[in-house]
Amino acid sequence: MKEDIVSRRMLSILAYTGAALTLAVAASVPFVLMGAFSNAVAHAGLHIDAAFSGGTVARTINRGAFRIVVYQPVKPRLLERIEPFVQIVFEPVDAMPARVSEEIDLDGDGQPDVRVGFSVPADPNAPLHGDVTALNGKYISFAGVGGESFSRMVVRAGKQIVVRVPLNRDLARR
Amino acid sequence: MASRASALERPAFRSIGRSLLLTLPIALWSLLMFTPTFRNGSRALSIGAVAVILFMTGLFFLMMRTGETYRWRRIFFVALGFLFPIGFIASLIAERGTMSIPISRMVSGDTPYCFMVTPALILPAAFARTIVFPGSILPTASNPHSIAVMIGLWFAFTLVLGKAWCSYACFFGGIEEGFAAFSKRRRLHRFVTRYGSILRLIPWAILLCVVLLSAALFEPVYCMWLCPFKTVTEFPAVRNVETALQFGVFVTLFVGLVVVLPLLTKKRTQCGFFCPFGAFQSLFNKINLFDIRFDREKCVDCTLCQTSCPTVALSKESIHEGKTLLNCMKCGACVDACKKDAAVWHLKGTPVAVKPERARLLFLYGAWALATMFGGSILANSVATMVHWLPLK
Numbered sequence: 006m007k008e009d010i011v012s013r014r015m016l017s018i019l020a021y022t023g024a025a026l027t028l029a030v031a032a033s034v035p036f037v038l039m040g041a042f043s044n045a046v047a048h049a050g051l052h053i054d055a056a057f058s059g060g061t062v063a064r065t066i067n068r069g070a071f072r073i074v075v076y077q078p079v080k081p082r083l084l085e086r087i088e089p090f091v092q093i094v095f096e097p098v099d100a101m102p103a104r105v106s107e108e109i110d111l112d113g114d115g116q117p118d119v120r121v122g123f124s125v126p127a128d129p130n131a132p133l134h135g136d137v138t139a140l141n142g143k144y145i146s147f148a149g150v151g152g153e154s155f156s157r158m159v160v161r162a163g164k165q166i167v168v169r170v171p172l173n174r175d176l177a178r179r
Numbered sequence: 180m181a182s183r184a185s186a187l188e189r190p191a192f193r194s195i196g197r198s199l200l201l202t203l204p205i206a207l208w209s210l211l212m213f214t215p216t217f218r219n220g221s222r223a224l225s226i227g228a229v230a231v232i233l234f235m236t237g238l239f240f241l242m243m244r245t246g247e248t249y250r251w252r253r254i255f256f257v258a259l260g261f262l263f264p265i266g267f268i269a270s271l272i273a274e275r276g277t278m279s280i281p282i283s284r285m286v287s288g289d290t291p292y293c294f295m296v297t298p299a300l301i302l303p304a305a306f307a308r309t310i311v312f313p314g315s316i317l318p319t320a321s322n323p324h325s326i327a328v329m330i331g332l333w334f335a336f337t338l339v340l341g342k343a344w345c346s347y348a349c350f351f352g353g354i355e356e357g358f359a360a361f362s363k364r365r366r367l368h369r370f371v372t373r374y375g376s377i378l379r380l381i382p383w384a385i386l387l388c389v390v391l392l393s394a395a396l397f398e399p400v401y402c403m404w405l406c407p408f409k410t411v412t413e414f415p416a417v418r419n420v421e422t423a424l425q426f427g428v429f430v431t432l433f434v435g436l437v438v439v440l441p442l443l444t445k446k447r448t449q450c451g452f453f454c455p456f457g458a459f460q461s462l463f464n465k466i467n468l469f470d471i472r473f474d475r476e477k478c479v480d481c482t483l484c485q486t487s488c489p490t491v492a493l494s495k496e497s498i499h500e501g502k503t504l505l506n507c508m509k510c511g512a513c514v515d516a517c518k519k520d521a522a523v524w525h526l527k528g529t530p531v532a533v534k535p536e537r538a539r540l541l542f543l544y545g546a547w548a549l550a551t552m553f554g555g556s557i558l559a560n561s562v563a564t565m566v567h568w569l570p571l572k
Contacts, residue, residue, distance in 0.1 A: 012213030013530070020528030023468045024541045031339045031545035035212065035552050038338075047317055051304055055399055057285055057313035082307075085397045130276070154419075156281070162287035162319070169286075 055079040056155050059092035059167070062115065070100035075111055077174055088156035089172040091144070093121065095166040101125045106139070111170070119144050121168055123159050135159030137170050145171040194244030205547055209235055212552050216559065224240070227562035229554045234258070239547050247333040248539065253356060256346065259554045260353020264411040266561030271413055279416035288315035291324035293412075294333045296350075296402050298386060302394035311397050336553065339545045341467025342460050345450060345490075346506040346510040347550045350557060351408045355449050358491060359441035366443045368486070375491045378452045379506065386455035401456075407432035407449055435457070443500030451490035461506045469542040470525050471513060473501040474532040477521035483524050484513035501531060509542065 030038060052058070059076050066073040076092040091111050095101065104124050108117035122137030136148035137159070147157050158169045182449035193201070194358075213228040221230065238251045244253075271278050280290060290313045303309045310316065311327060318325040320404050336348055345352050348356065385405070392400040403415070404425060410433035417423045462468070473484075478498065483491045492507040503513075513522045523535035524542060 016528045017530075020468065020526050023528070024526055024538075026189055027339055028541065028545050030335070031548050032208075032340070034332075034335045034549060038335040039328075041331070041332045043327040044328045047306075048329040051308050051316060053288065053310045053312050053314070053316065054303070054311045056397065058288065059286060082397055084395045099544045113233075118275055155286070158282060158286075160281070160283035160286070161285040165287070167283065 006166070056081075056085070059094070059169070061079045066109070068107070070099060071095060073107065073109060075109065078111075079165055080172075082107065088154070089174060090169045091124065091172060093168045093170065094165050098125060098129075098164050098166060101166075105166075109139040112142070116141075119150075119170055121159075121170075123166060123168075125148070125166070129161060133159055133161050133166070138167065139170075145173060191245055195244065196238055198243040202236060203425070204544065205239045205551065206232075206236045208548050209551050209555065210560075212555060213559065223563040223565065223566040225560060226566050227559035230562050231551075231559045234558070235547070235551045239543075242543065242547075246536075247515045248543065249515045252346065253360065253512060255550065255554065257357040258353070258355040259350050259359060259558060260355070260500075261348035262355050263353070263557050266551060266564045267412055269564040274280045277416075278413050280413045282414045282418070285313035285415075287321075288313065288319065289322045289414075290314045291322060292326045292329040293402070293406075294417075295406060295454075295456045296399045297330065297333060298455060299389050299393035299399050299401055302390060303397060305392070307397075309397070311393060312399050312402070332553070336549055337460070337463050338466075339549055341465075341469070341509075342457075342505075342507065342521075343464040343465075343467070343542075343546055343567040344460050345454075345457050345508040347546045350554065352447060352450050353516045354408075354411065355437045355441045355447045356489065356568055358438050359445045359447060362442045362445050365445045365486070367445070369443055371446060371491060372485070373496060377540065379491055379504070380508075382454055382458035385453065389455050392553035404428060404563040405432065405455075407437050409433075422510050430506055445489075446491065450524075457490075457506065464505055464507065469509060469538060470527060471503045471507055471511075472523055472525040472531045473498055474521045474523060475499075476502050477519045477532070479519055479521075481518070483516045483518065487512045487516035487518060502503050509546075514539075535553075 007102075015140065027173045040178070041161075056079065060079045061073045061077050066075065072095075074094040076094075078089060079090050080089045081087050091110070093109060095105065102125070104122070106122040108120050110116060110164065111118040117140055119140055120138040121135070122138075123133055134149060137144075137146055140147045145157075156169055156171045158167065160167050209232040216224050216228040222382075238255055242248055242250045258385065269277055275281075275284070284290065292312065292314045296312055300310055300312060303311045312326065315322050315325050316327050318328055333344075338346055340347055389401045389405070402409075405428065407429060409426075409429040414426055414429055415422050415523055417426055432449075436449035436453055440446070480495075480498070482495070482498075485495070485498065489510060489512055490506060490508060492504045493513060494504060497504050514524060516522070522531050524530055524539035525535060526538040526541065529538070
């Protein structure tokens with residue numbers, strides 16, 4: 006009986022200590038805790054899925070005032086619904102001529118793989134008209150697409166023009 | 180709702196002086212939270228901050244004075260639910276002229292992170308170190324609501340609140356709580372009571388599907404197909420049949436689960452019978468120190484508590500065991516509804532119904548402090564938006 010009372014009292018003391026700690030945690034959220042947890046997430050080695058981010062940069066091509074950043078091909082995982090694609094970023098928009106037409110080597114073999122053309126309207130909210138012509142069977146041509154899917158697009162994103170060229174599914178697997 | 184502690188029915192729970200004294204820490208905390216706004220914010224934001232400080236402190240005072248929790252918390256929560264979309268949509272319209280999010284903003288990482296997607300991220304993050312959401316990990320000038328910031332905030336809150344996140348922080352829950360409050364009559368009550376045990380399982384089933392499908396398809400399935408709140412925040416721009424279908428699903432779920440069913444049942448039907456994030460959040464009730472318990476010696480099995488619970492977190496069996504179910508969000512509705520003082524706030528590890536007010540106070544200080552910090556800043560922002568609209572010079 007006496008032991009029971011002692012253990013109950015011990016439990017109560019622990020409970021109130023826990024409650025006080027919870028209050029301390031609440032008070033520290035805006036000053037310490039939120040930042041600490043955010044840092045932990047930021048340094049956890051995570052990355053945004055390549056379907057959204059475009060993947061990793063393969064190389065950069067300088068074209069005088071502007072540059073072209075070519076990314077590694079993004080291939081879908083087993084059940085992922087996207088088509089395989091390669092992202093190309095043109096930046097900065099301010100330094101580009103009114104019409105851009107470039108032949109680009111995407112796989113680094115020294116031969117151009119696609120021809121990308123688009124107009125650069127002065128108004129950043131104006132629709133972008135672009136077309137991609139594949140110069141070999143590995144890539145798929147498309148035209149007049151503003152942002153149809155994550156695998157094929159010519160869109161303006163801030164100070165960049167983002168182009169995604171779909172890869173031929175059969176050849177992409179090799 | 181049959182409310183035991185209505186100010187008209189019984190004398191005040193505490194004296195004004197004692198209530199003011201107990202409110203003082205929250206008043207000081209509110210001032211501390213909004214000091215940076217007064218220093219650096221615009222005039223409209225400062226007006227919003229003053230309004231929120233008075234609002235939050237006033238509601239806490241009323242909680243102390245009357246001994247009631249639910250109805251004062253509900254005022255805050257409904258205000259949060261209805262004002263959040265105003266501020267959010269206004270910022271979207273000002274920035275991009277539309278509520279829809281174009282694909283260009285998704286690929287540039289400008290989608291603000293929403294905590295509802297958190298459970299779906301766990302498996303891809305654990306096994307592929309990949310986040311299947313089109314935001315940015317670190318905050319940027321164009322997207323301050325980055326993934327790291329929002330997950331950090333959510334996790335810190337969850338340590339303090341557990342499932343009470345759903346009644347003190349989730350701005351979406353406030354919308355349906357508002358619609359549930361509009362209705363005077365409780366319809367479909369028998370149906371909800373009879374099939375409550377099955378209805379309660381639906382969010383768990385949806386959670387399982389969402390987590391597994393998101394991991395298999397590497398896409399945020401809930402955001403893309405099932406979130407009713409896309410209707411009042413932002414949604415993928417309609418650009419083909421699939422996105423048109425998605426938009427149709429969002430609107431249908433919003434109208435059905437957030438507007439019509441709460442109006443009919445006076446329950447938070449989306450939260451109780453659908454929300455996978457709510458189910459996920461229930462797990463954190465296991466590590467939270469506070470809960471609601473029932474004093475079996477006082478309970479007369481009138482089931483007023485069960486009727487008043489907005490998310491069907493009580494069953495006859497659980498009341499007999501003196502406990503709530505895992506999905507209890509500690510809103511206080513059952514405690515306020517109980518005429519026999521059998522439903523009580525409780526600190527785990529202490530005897531049931533011994534000093535329940537102390538447990539309530541300990542819980543409320545933490546919960547209200549965080550509600551003021553997070554919900555308060557959202558409210559201040561929305562008030563500032565409305566001040567901008569006013570034709571004042």
